Amino acid sequence: MKQLYFLFLLFASTLTFGQANLDKYDYFVQFNGNQLSKKVDINQVLNHPIITKYTGKNPDFDLRKYASIIKLDQKITIHGSFLDSVPYYQVTIPIKNKEAVNQFLVDKLGAGAENNTIQDFGKYSVFTPKGVKKSLAWNNEYLMIFELTKRLPTKFYNETSTVAMDSVAVVDYYENDTIVAPAYGDPTVSVPSPPKMGKPSAKEEPIVFNEPAVATDAVQEDYLHEGNPYEAYSVEQAEFDRKLAENQSEIIKRLFENGFTAPTSSKVTIGADISSWVDYGGMISTLYAAYSYPMRLFGGYDKYLPMQKNFGNFVKGINLDFYFDNDNARIEEIVEYSKEIAEAVSKIGDRKINKNIFNYFPAQKPLGYMSYHINTKAALEKFPSLMTDMFQNPKFTKEDIGIITNLISTIVDEEATAKLFDGDLSAFLYDVKEVEVMTKKYGYDENYEEKITEEKVKKTIPLFSVVFTSTHPTFGDKLLQLGVRKKLLTQVGNYYQILGTKEYGDIYILKDKDVVAISNTLNYFSQGSGSFVKESKKDLSKNAIFGKLNISQTVKAFGQNAKEDEMNKVTRLASQFSDFTMESPKKLIDNKFKFVLKLNSLQTNKNIILQTLDLADDMMGSK
Structure with missing residues (x-):
């Protein structure tokens, strides 16, 4: 009966193995070489003077040696899984031909000599270097680096029974346990459980692998012992590694024997030069194990923590995309929410800006600014329900937490609380100014007693302001x-001056009806007029967050008192990049929130990657 059951499992596993489920990953990174190669010649990057200077001292990082075997104008992918059932990673690289990889491994890694031999299976080859668990497999089109990263779980304690301290207990981690292949190609390989291990006597010597008992495969031996065949291994660890190695070999075989297919994912952005996607729920699962273990160890309090699946229900996935053009480089972060969370985030980001705040915007463009506008009332109204969903766990059901959040909602008046800070917040960096400020110096007298002295010193300080709205009628x-x-504070006319601190000059607080401004200068408020105010209104009509830093002007302003050699670097940097911007649209598209960072260049004669390398080389050369 057991044999029949095993044959049935093997047959089912084989069928499952052949089914493709290309979207089931916990993370996926794609280098779109076919697109990036049209923008910049990779050979220009690898042979750039600053790169060759570094690789000359660190030859192991010289990527030019890989250019002879890799097709850099095609897509390279990295994907894998965080999940405990089948954690793995896979790197897929397009290559020029099979023989080139063979020769590279022989020349660079000593394959077949001091290292393990290359196993040739006709349609594909496999090489597992000594001392590592990852395997390299390739055919005439692709090189794959693959490793199952599952680890033997450590049993620090037993929740149901106590093991005597003077005995050695061997826990069978393989009973009813099946190691399943990763979802790519969906290869499920079930390994039958070995006979259950007994408990050795406490007097028995630990098992030490001194020498192989019989002639065994060198790859398998090094795999088990991580390059040290004399290291003592427990029975569980040795058996676990053996099964993992067998499973990994079987997965590689299944992926290549009928022709290897490069992995793809609909989650990544095809138009990006580099695109990455991560399953938020899968990532949180790994973090959850780390922060819940101490709580579990000391009394089982982990049951009171939020369950990791709750976080995964909020955020489905996160994209991070990179674009490199001649005039700019930008990073786009895209967060995909669940439908319920997306509705809440949309309401929080949908705020009509208080027009009075523009009276305290500067008339002309400052060196830098950031403006952030959210609907505080909507955030407070949505907070209880979000917390209810997040913190439910085995000890507290949704109904239990609902009682607490309802109590908070009853005590806290969302509408009144929201008036303390309505949701409009802006910060500005105007310029720099040399002023005399009073500073304290700490020292010791001849009796070694602490002595504090005050003196005026000249100092360059930034001129700034922070402006926000508060419509509460009396609190401010x-x-x-x-x-x-x-x-x-001391009141001077229509503003208040903060007493005591002079580190950034005199700091003032102005309250004009529902607008509060904190600043160390009173010379930049526009009363709602000027070109910058008009431009800001346009930007903020579409974005909940918007900011810009004028790199050229800021570098010049802060570098006025720099030494000659430093001034050369400042001038070089100011001539290279114009500004750095960030923005986040108010509207969510397909339940996705977008945040964009962008670096704009003053030059367009070459790709921004080469521009940045040129800048770094010039600045290092001017030392």
Whole structure:
């Protein structure tokens, strides 16, 4: 009966192995070489002076040696799984031909000599270097680097029974346990469980692999012992590694014997030069094991923590895409929410900006600024339900947590609380200024007692302001009056001056109805007019977050007092890049939130990758 059951499992596993499920990954990274190669010649990058200077001292990082075997103008992918059932990673690289890889491994890694031999299976070849678990497999078109990363679980304690301290217990981790192949190609390879191991006596000597008992495959031997055949291994670890090695070999065989197909994913962005995607739920699963273990160890309090699947229900996946053009480089982060969370995020980002805040925007473009606008009331209203979904766990059901969040909602008036900070926040960097500031110096007198002295010193400080809105009718005014009574503030006309600190000059607080401004200068408020105000209104009509830093002007402003050699670097940097921007649209498309960072160049004669390398080389040469 057992034999029949085993044959049935083997047959089912073989069928499952051949089924393709190309979207089932926990992460997927794709280098779109076919697109990036049209923008920049990879040989120009690899042979750039600053790269060759580094690789000359560190030849192991010289990527030019790989150019002879890799097709850099095609797609290279990295994908894998975080999940405990089948954690693995796979790197897929297009190659020029099979023989080129063979020769490279012989020349560079000593395959067949001091290292393990290359196994030729006709349609494909496999090489597992000594001392590592990953395997390299390739045919005439692709090179694949593959490793199953599952580890033997450590049993630190037993929740149901206690093991005597003077005995050695051997735990069978393989009973009813099946190692399944990764989802790519969906190759499921079930390995039958070995006979259950007994418990050796505490007096028995530990098992040590001194020498192979019989002639065995060198690859298998090194695989088991991580390059050290004399290291003592437990029975469980040795058996676990053996089964893992067999499973890995079987997976490679199944992927190549009928023709290897390069993995693809609909999750990555084809138009990006480099695109990556991660399954948020899978990533949280690995982190959950790390932070829950200490709680589990000391009394089982991990049952009170939020379950990892709750986070996965909120965020389905995160994309990080990179683009490199002649005039700019940008990074786009795209977060895909569940439908319920997307609706909440949309309401939080949908805010009509308080027009009064523009009275405290500068008339002309500052060196840098950032403006952030959210619907605070919507955020407070959605917070209880989000917390209810997030924190439910085996000890607290959704109904249990709902009682707590309902109590909080009853005590906290969302509408009144939201008026303390409505959701408009802007910060500006105007310029720099040399001022005399009072500073404290700490020292010791002749009796070694601490001595504090104050003196005026000249210092270059940034001129800045932070502006936000608060429509609460009384709280702001009462708070300012409290500061006056406690002698933290002094009122001067229509503004208040902060007493004590002079590190950034005199700092003022202005409250004009529902707008509060904190600044160390009063010279840049526009009263709602000027070209910058008009431009900002246009940008913020589409974006919940928008910011810009003028790199050229900022570098010049802060480099005024630099030494001659430093000034050369400052001038070089100011002539290279114009500005750095960030933005996040108000509207979500297909439940996806987007955040964009962009570096703009003043030059367009070559790709920004080469521009950056030129800049680094020039600045290092000017030392």
